[in-house]
Amino acid sequence: MIKLFRKTLAICFIGLGLGILLVLLLPITGWLFMIGAVLVCVGLMWLAC
Numbered sequence: 001m002i003k004l005f006r007k008t009l010a011i012c013f014i015g016l017g018l019g020i021l022l023v024l025l026l027p028i029t030g031w032l033f034m035i036g037a038v039l040v041c042v043g044l045m046w047l048a049c
Contacts, residue, residue, distance in 0.1 A: 013043030
């Protein structure tokens with residue numbers, strides 16, 4: 001049950017990060033781009049462990 005919750009949370013992080021990155025492909029601002037990239041990385045690391 002805990003593993004399922006962790007995977008769901010990781011997928012939410014990845015989706016949120018990708019959403020931020022896609023929105024920012026129009027006007028690129030550095031700090032929001034970094035937040036999106038970090039969220040994607042955190043989600044991938046969460047899935048890995």
